[in-house]
Amino acid sequence: MMSILRIQDLNLSINGTSILEAVSIEISPGQVCGIIGESGSGKSLTAFSVMQLLPDGATSRGTIELDGLNVLDADEASLCAMRGKSVGMVFQEPMTALNPLQTIGQQVAETIRIHERVTKSEALKRAAETLERCELPQDKFPLTRYPHELSGGQRQRVVIAMAIALRPKLLIADEPTTALDVTTQAEILVLLKQLVKKDGMGLMLITHDLAVVTDIADTIVIMNKGKVVERGMAKTLFQTMQHPYTKALFAASAHRPERGTTHEDNVLLSVQNAIRDYPLPRKTPFGKPGVFRAVDQVSFQIKRGECLGLVGESGCGKSTLTRAILGLEDLQGGEVLIAGESVHHSAEARRKMQVVFQDPYGSFNPRHKVGRLIAEPFFSLGRKAMPDEIAEALVSVGLTAADQFKFIHEFSGGQRQRIAIARALIVKPELIILDEAVSALDVSVRAQILDLLTEISKSLGLTYLFITHDLTVVKAIADRVMVMKSGQIIEEGVTANVFAAPQQDYTRKLIASAPHLPELEVVP
Structure with missing residues (x-):
């Protein structure tokens, strides 16, 4: 032919x-x-x-x-x-x-x-x-x-x-x-x-x-x-x-960090009956506006040191729930507590959380040097970061203290995501929310970042809420997983159990749709 x-x-x-x-x-x-x-x-x-x-x-x-x-x-x-x-x-x-x-x-x-x-x-x-x-x-x-x-x-x-x-x-x-x-x-x-x-x-x-x-x-x-x-x-x-x-690519695609059981029994984050509504346009000039419920009576807890995965399709309410947890959006019902304090009524409570976004380049101002970029969380605390604090944050994610004098465009995608993690770590938070933090990365870089997150969690006792549509990543790093659909948590459990025996048709559909590689033993 x-x-x-x-x-x-x-x-x-x-x-x-x-x-x-x-x-x-x-x-x-x-x-x-x-x-x-x-x-x-x-x-x-x-x-x-x-x-x-x-x-x-x-x-x-x-x-x-x-x-x-x-x-x-x-x-x-x-x-x-x-x-x-x-x-x-x-x-x-x-x-x-x-x-x-x-x-x-x-x-x-x-x-x-x-x-x-x-x-x-x-x-x-x-x-x-x-x-x-x-x-x-x-x-x-x-x-x-x-x-x-x-x-x-x-x-x-x-x-x-x-x-x-x-x-x-x-x-x-x-x-x-x-x-x-x-x-x-x-x-x-x-x-x-x-x-x-x-x-x-x-x-x-x-x-x-x-x-x-x-x-x-x-x-x-x-x-x-x-x-x-x-x-x-x-x-x-x-x-x-x-x-x-080729062997290294295959190994990286199937890579799972050695996480172990590092979480404690006491609860760090508690979401209780959270409701988030958005008004819809009026159908008539004097009619009552409708309401779209993006988050519908969501309740869950995350223990200290735990990694909880949140999965679901686009439009299921994951991002809205994330903004509510961070205190960036008001709730029409329920509450969000971190270490027993309400994030909507306490600035101190919100400082215990940091976020890492999907696009590491888009979340930084390219006109500033890395040192100033990762010191941004200190602005809300009313003080400047000390040089040794910036250096410590960079070294903790596998970079060097001298990298603070460079601009963000001088780094690769994986290095930029390390800098984003350093920015989240610099104020020593208790909870880090990772919003599609590795979905744009190559498989080998993704494996490195997952290993880094695991190491940091073990050494600092950090707690993660990992939000993603990539079930491979959730299976690799999360202790427990929640499945969200139409604003509700429809399934929750230990990650291995949910993947092995999903209870809901929607969860089975998600797992069946995820691309997977043949199970082969690969020696890179």
């Missing part, structure tokens, strides 16, 4: 710096090729080379043939005709890939009108058909909707519709499910597989997570530092892998 895409000995340099070296990849019609690698491995730049969406100063050598077109020798007009028609691309973050000022119908129709001379009404008709193929039927999702009116998974379906509107021969999906919860991720992967099967197109699926491609891919290519280090059939690669990097 003739290949849709053939990359042969591709070398790429940017301003003289070598990025890709002798990369060779082939994808046939109806085939899913998973490109696996951590940040900086070159997988995304390989995809951008196919699209010829490269930065200034980029120089390429080798061969890229896409549906008969020699990409590296093609002029700009040919490339413009190729993009969208022969190859479509799905990006990681759908909200940044969509225009917030245009309806979803307009955006899908625009792709069609750019490449084909059709009327606006014909383009909209075809847009509706394409959206329906992506499981967004018009009776539920009219063309007049805007991106902000859709959920994350629905927005990603719109991006996929834009990419396949002209039925391209090749679809490139660059980390299309990283920001999605497990059930939505499973649905998007199934959709991509169905589109490949129905249209006979090839799919290049780029991800840093081995488990994501295990079930969907036909072939897997492992990249590291701009090179292809291993390739093989998806069903057999895990038995035949030879390269140390």
Whole structure:
């Protein structure tokens, strides 16, 4: 079978710096090729080379043939005709890939009108058909909707519709499910597989997570530092892998820190019948506004030294509950106590908690040096951090005291998350809330951060509330787990017990949707 895409000995340099070296990849019609690698491995730049969406100063050598077109020798007009028609691309973050000022119908129709001379009404008709193929039927999702009116998974379906509107021969999906919860991720992967099967197109699926491609891919290519280090059939690669990097990736994906039982019997955090309501728009000018209950009679406790996982799909109320625990939102009922004090009536109680966010770069001011950034919690205490306190916090997370004089952009993603943890530790809190704190990290970096959190918990007696949609992480680090749905805790128990014998259908659905690797003994 003739290949849709053939990359042969591709070398790429940017301003003289070598990025890709002798990369060779082939994808046939109806085939899913998973490109696996951590940040900086070159997988995304390989995809951008196919699209010829490269930065200034980029120089390429080798061969890229896409549906008969020699990409590296093609002029700009040919490339413009190729993009969208022969190859479509799905990006990681759908909200940044969509225009917030245009309806979803307009955006899908625009792709069609750019490449084909059709009327606006014909383009909209075809847009509706394409959206329906992506499981967004018009009776539920009219063309007049805007991106902000859709959920994350629905927005990603719109991006996929834009990419396949002209039925391209090749679809490139660059980390299309990283920001999605497990059930939505499973649905998007199934959709991509169905589109490949129905249209006979090839799919290049780029991800840093081995488990994501295990079930969907036909072939897997492992990249590291701009090179292809291993390739093989998806069903057999895990038995035949030879390269140390592949083995290390696999080991990191299945890594579980040695946590042990470090918690005490006394309760640190107590949430009692918490209720959080939001007003809805009035249906009539003088009518009574409705109420949306985001958190509905939630009660639970966390013991000192314990790690409690909170899981659930997007919109279940996890983030609202987190803000209420931190005292950032008022409750319409119930209360939150830490060490017996109400967080809504005591500033001193709130100082016993710190939070680590999902995006370590977005949670820092890039204009300030690291020393000032991690000293921010002291501002609420009315004093400045001492230099030795800053140094101690940095050293405790595996960095050096000299790092306080650098800017945040000088660090990798994993180092930035270590700095975020240092900022949380500097005021010596009793509870740290980790809000999707490792979901954006590579698997090996994620393993390092989980080990770090475990070590800190043992040495300082810290208590964690770990909020995530990644069940693999919860299974690895949490002592107990709670499952949240529609504002309520529907299941709670020891992590191993909940995963082994879930009591609720919703919990079973979450666990079944989570990607998993084959159980193999791997020696890195």
